[in-house]
Amino acid sequence: MGNEACDLDSTVSALALAYFLAKTSPAPKAAFIPVLNIPRAEFPLRTETTFLLRERGVPATSLIFRDEIDLGGLHRAGLLSLTLVDHHVLPSADAALEEAVVEVLDHRPLERDRGASCRVTAEPVGSCATLVTERIAQGPPGILDRLTAALLHGTILLDCVNLSPAAGKVTPRDVACVSLLEERFPDLPARDTIFQALQAAKFDVSGLTTEQMLRKDLKVLSNEELALAISAIYVDLETFLRQPALLQDLDAFCRARGYAGLVAMTISFNEGNEPSRQLAVYSRHEPLRSAVCRALEEATTPSLHLQPLLSPWSCLGTYTQGNALASRKKVLPILRAALGGQGAAGGAGEEEVVPPPTPMNSLVEECPLAHSIPLLLLMEMMKMMMENLLRYMVATLEGMVANQYVLVCLSWGATWGQIPPLGLDEMVLPVDRR
DSSP: OTTTTHHHHHHHHHHHHHHHHHHHHSSTOOOOOESSSSSSSGGGGOOHHHHHHTTOOOGGGGGEEEESSSSHHHHHOOOOOEESSSSSOOOOOGGGGGGGHHHHHHOOOSSSOOOOSSSEEOOOOHHHHHHHHHHTSSSTTTOHHHHHHHHHHHHHHHHHTTTTTTGGGOOOOHHHHHHHHHHHHSSSSSSSHHHHHHHHHHTTOOTOOOOHHHHEEEEEEEEESSSSEEEEEEEEEHHHTSTEEEEEEEEHHHHHOOSSEEEEEEEEETTTTOOOEEEEEEEHHHHHHHHHHHHHOOOTTTOEEEEEEEOOOOOOOEEEEOOTTTHHHHHHHHHHHHSSSSSGGSSOOOOOOOOSSHHHHHHHOOOOOGGGGGOOOOHHHHHHHHHHHHHHHHHHHHHHHHHHOOOOOOOOOGGGGOOOOHHHHHHHHTSSOO
C-alpha cells in the first residue's frame, strides 16, 4: 500500500512490488493486492498517474482503492500482512494496522524504528520506484516485463525531473535503474518524450477548482490540538492567487476538514527543468500563522532562503523560496517541529539526509551500501558516473562559488602532498569569483 498522497511514485511502486511478490512468493495461496491509498473518487485528480496508466493500457477498473477493501476486517481475521511503499508511518486513523506491517520500502529518512520482524529498506534515492526496480533486478531473471519496466521508467524520470542534477533530486542509483530498464527494453520511449508528457499531465490543473487543486497532492500534520494541511500546487504563486474567490475557498477547505491552517507550496519549472518555488501560509489563527511563518523563515536544516512577498490578505503570508531544491519532503520536518514535534506520527528536528553527489560512495570496496546492490547495477552506476560526473561537478561548484565566495581546487587521484601550493594573494584578487 502506498501513501495517502497517492502520487505516481506511490501508485507504481505498489503495483510493481505486488506484481513481483506475486511472481516470486513461495506461498501458493497468498493474494498480493496493490492498494491505492485514496478513495476511488479522488483518482481523477492524480492526472499524471491516470495518464501513464491509460497510455500503458492499465484500466482504472483493474485497480483497488482504499475504500474498496476492508483492511481492518482482514487484520482482525488474521489474514493481513501489510507492506508499505513510499512511506513508513501509518496515520493515527490506521494505528490498528501497525502490527500487520511486515515490510517497508521508502526513500525518506526513518522517523521511527520498526521491530526486528519487519523488513525495512529506507534509502535516500530520488524515487521509491528506484528501490522497487533494484528489488526486482535482484530477483529471478525473466520477472521484469515490458509493462512493469515502462511504469517504473516513467515514474523515476518524473520523480527525478528527467535525471537533471540542477533539480537536486536525482542520485546515481536512480540513473543506474533508468539505464538498466532501457538496456533490457530498448524500445521504451525516449526520456525527454515520456518526461515531458508526464510533466504536462501532472501540471495540468486546467478546469480544477481551488478545492481540487488543494486536494490533488495533500499531506496533513497534526498534534493533540490541531491539524495543518500542506498542499503541493502545480502552478506559480501569482497564478494561484488569481483563482476566483480564493480566500473564501481556502477558508471553506480548512473549515470542512478541520484544518487550523494550510501551507501551499507552489512549484513550476523553466525550460531547463530548473524548479521555481513559492510558499503561502494561510490561517485565521494569527498565533499559528505567525509560528509557522517564523519556523519557515528561521529554518536552517535546510534553509529555505525565503523572501516575503506582498500579500493581498492579512491572513495569508506569501514568500518566494530561494532554495528551490527544498521540496515538501524537506519542509515537512520544519513544520512538524513548529507543531511541537507531534505531527504525522513522527519526531521533530531530524537532520536532513543528503544523498551522495556522485556514485563514488557506493563503489568503495568496503562500503556497506555496495553489498546491497547487484553487480549489474554497480557496473551501470560506474558507467553513468563517468558520463555524468561533469554535470554534477559544474552544478555543485557553481553553487559553491556563487554562494560562498570560495576558490575550489580539484585534484583527481593525488595525495595532499602532491597538490601544488596555491598563492592565494596573487591568485584570487585579480579573478572574478565565478
